[in-house]
Amino acid sequence: MKFILAEKPSVAKNIADALYIKQRQDGFFEGNGYIISWAFGHLLQLYDAKDYDPKMTKWQMENFPFMPEHFRYKVKMDAKKRGKEDAGARKQLQIIQRLINRSDVQMIISACDFDREGQIIGDSIIYQLNRQKPVYRLLLNEWTADEVRKGLATIKPNSELKPLQDAGVSRQWADWLIGINLTSVATLKYQQGTGKALNIGRVLLPTLKIIYDRDQEIERFVPEDYFKLAAQFSTEDGRAYEGIYYENKVDRFKNREDLERIEQALDQQQAMIVDKKVERKKEYPPMLFNLSNLQGFITSKYKGWTSDKVLKVAQTLYEKKYITYPRTASVVLEESLVEKTANVLERLKAGLPYEHEIQFTKNKRIFDNAKVESHSAIIPTYVLPKSLATDEAIVYQAIKNRFMMQFMPVAEYEETRITTKVQEIPGIFATKGRVQLVEGWKKVEAIASTDIILPLVHVNEPVHITEHQITKHVTTPPKRHSEKTLLRVMETCGKGVDDPDTMAAILSGYSIGTPATRAETIKKLLTVGYITMDNKSLVCTELGRNLVETFPVKDLFDLEFTGRLEKTLADIEKRRYSKEQFLQFICQFTVQAVETIKSSEDVTLNKVTHTKKKFEAVGKCPLCSHQVIEGHKGFGCSNWKNGCQFVIWKNDKFLAALKKKPTKTMVKALLTKGTVLVKGLTSKKGQKFDAYLQYTKNADNDYFSWQMHFPDKNQ
Structure with a gap:
């Protein structure tokens, strides 16, 4: 018997389906020689400082820096119940331990995601519970049935993945050391008031600095006027075109007087076409998506999307077997995927209006091992979705379209450049036209091309000056960072997009964070109040600015x-x-950073004030009859200190799946009538509907579940 540990229940189900195992038991599948269980992401977390030493329960400056001799793990804590273990995580760990220790289990296979986090999720659980049985690794880029079966036939000893485990553990322990020590000491040093921490992190601060620097550029920017000169020319037979005046390859002039002298000299002058170039140019499609590019594309195109949301939706599509692994930095595919890619293309193109134009081709722009780091670019799998939720359809269609573009004809256009010279004038007038000749890949997303059609003219042909005008313009500051531009800077570590070292830097891992963590970093900056979002622009708050300008450990901003x-x-x-x-370097850096903060000037970066919130009662608790009140995160029983667990969370997953949040009116109706009619719920297919909802206590415990029934249309 072989035991497989998946990262999530949905992945375990994919593996079970591939192995034709239908029997699901409490916490696992079993059949055909396999037992398949799952985690819920991290079931274990690192000890808190107070777990190592009781004196660390209260933050005191003299107790830092704090360095554990050995890092230890515990059952992850319940996010909703402060200071308590997650009961679900504890139960699942017990199930896994019982299964691993079964006498008929000869080997353990970790099937967690093939990345740093996936490696330590699997390893931390397996090696915490097992010390004897051999451990193997299933490494997959997609969860389709064919790939699962092929992967199980080529599993590797988990020992071969030790470097990946070392990298994951190094990241995890380093972030703990820097985060725990510097957050604690910075909060004690620079903050007045309690109940909130001044978050300091290895990836958080340099990301904040990118936004701060752009804000400073905008604040320091001084607008300047500049002027341009345009002239209208006409051929002998009346065909017209416009030219922009250039002198020494410059078309912007600070002094209007300089252009006015040129403009005056145009009167009564002859002009002649002295040069004409016509070039046929090719436009290649944008590269396949990696995670950062996908996030940038979606967040810039659709309102209300964040990079964190894009990642979550892409992860769902991956777990449903519709796309390949999304947390990738690569924009090309491994050369071993040629045959598979051709098969996927054949399935996807069927029935499209431009199907005959889609032709599979193998070239280095799509397939290149030298430009793949760990995972290939994101593409669809051969599993075609029958129905998708609205958000899923947006992300899937973007990935599918980008994939199709690679195998469409290259777009082509004709560019014409005309140079017109006026006697006695030092500069020239330049004119550029463009005509799309082959639409090619642009058909996929109906990308419109703006044609600028010029008249047919010849070199040495005389033309008349019919009109001329000086126009005034003002320089504009750089734009504030959006999630799209910020992700690009994080991915390239500040190198320009056209920098020849950019791709080499990305592939070598020289970046801020990883594709998997960048969205979470932006989300945390917003959550802790260091930045805010203005429409799609990211802006530093006063707290964020104060932190950048005052915090003395400057390396963390670099x-x-x-x-x-x-x-x-x-x-x-x-x-x-x-x-x-x-880790030796991180420990030394942390010790020095703590001393730097301690010896720095005493200033207040943040003042935490508390105002007592008046809670409005919305009804009686169905468990203990005390008042249910509205809190920040949910509607809960006021008797919670005595153990009553009744609550309706504002981020309730059942309601969120229906695109709804519980409102005060809804909760009042539930508590008084036991049922409430909710209008405008959204199905998985994106269709709106109305339904009656009930929040009913489970028979065997104090937890509640949602029940739904539909209005009688005959009434």
Whole structure:
């Protein structure tokens, strides 16, 4: 018997389906020689500082820096019940332990995601519960049935993944050391009031600095006027075109007087076409999506989307077997995927209006092992979705379209450049036209091309000056960062998009964070109040600015420093650097940083004030008859201190799946009538409907579940 541990229940179900196992039991599947169980992401978490030493329960400056001799793990804590274990995680760990220790289980296979986090999720659970049985690794880029069966036939000893485990553990322990020590000491040093921490993080601060720097550029920007001169020309037979005046390859002039002298000299002058160039040019489609590009594309195109939301939806599509692994930095495919890609293309193109134009081709722009790091670009799988929720359809269609574009004809256009010279004038007038000749891949997303059609003219042809005008313009400041532009800077560690070293830097791991963590970093900056969002623009708050300008550990704001740390983690994966060396450096850095903060000037960056919130009662608790009141995160029983657990969370997953949040009116109706009619619920297919909802206590415990029934249309 072989035991498989998946990262999530949905993945376990995919594996069970591939192995034709239908029997599901409490916490696992079993059949055909396999037992398949699952985690819920991380079931274990690192000890808190107070778990190592009771004196760390209260933050006191003299207790820092705090360095555990050995890092230890415990059952993850319940996010909704402060200070208590997650009961579901504890139960699932017990199930896994019982299954692993069964006498008929000969080997353990970790089927967690093939990345740093997936490796430590699996390893932390398996090695915590098992010390004897051999452990193997299932490494997949998609969860389709064919790939699962092929992968199980080629599993590797988990020992071969030790470098990946070392990199994951190094990242996890380093972030704990920096986060726990510097957050604690910075909060004690720079904040007045309690109940909130001044968050300090290895990836958080350099990302904040990127936004701060752009804000400063905008604040320091001084607008300047500039002027341009345009002239209208006409051929002998009346065909017209416009030219912009250039002198020494410059078309912007600070002094209007300079252009006015040129403009006056145009009167009564002859002009002649002195040069004409016509070139046929090719436009290649944008590269396949990696996670950062997908997030940037969706967040810039659709209102209300964040990079964190894009990742969550893409992860759902991956777990449903519709797309390949989304947390990738690559924009090309491994060359071993040629045959598979051709088969996927044949399935996807069937029935499209431009189907005959889609032709599979193998070229380095699509398939290139040298430009793939761990995972290939995101593409659809051969599993075609029968129905998708609205959000899923947006992300899936973007991935599908980008994939199709690679195999459509290259778009082509004709560019014409005309140079017109006026006697006695030092500069020239330049004119550029463009005509789309082949639409090609642009058909996929109906990308419109703006044609500028010029008259047919010839070199040495005389033309008349019919009109001329000087126009005034004002320089504009750089735009504020959006999630799209911020993700790009994080991905390239501040290098320009056209920098020849950019791709080499990305592939070597020289970046801020990883594709899997960047969205969470932006979300946390918003949550802790260091930045705010203005429409789609990201802006530093006063607290964020104060932190950048005052916090004395400047290395943590330095993109180069953070990039080198991320590069070192990538080098650990490749066996070029050791975990021990990295953690030694992190420990030294943390100790020095703590001393720097302690010896810095006493200033207040943040003042935490508390105003007592008046809670409005919305009804009686169905468990204990005390008042139910509205809190920040939910509608809960006021008797919670005595153990009553009744609550309706504002982020309730059942309601969220229906695109609804509980309102005060809804909860009042539930508590008084036991049922409420909710209008405008959204199905998985994106269709609106109305339904009666009840929040009913389970028979065997104090938890509640939602029940739904529909209005009688005959009434």
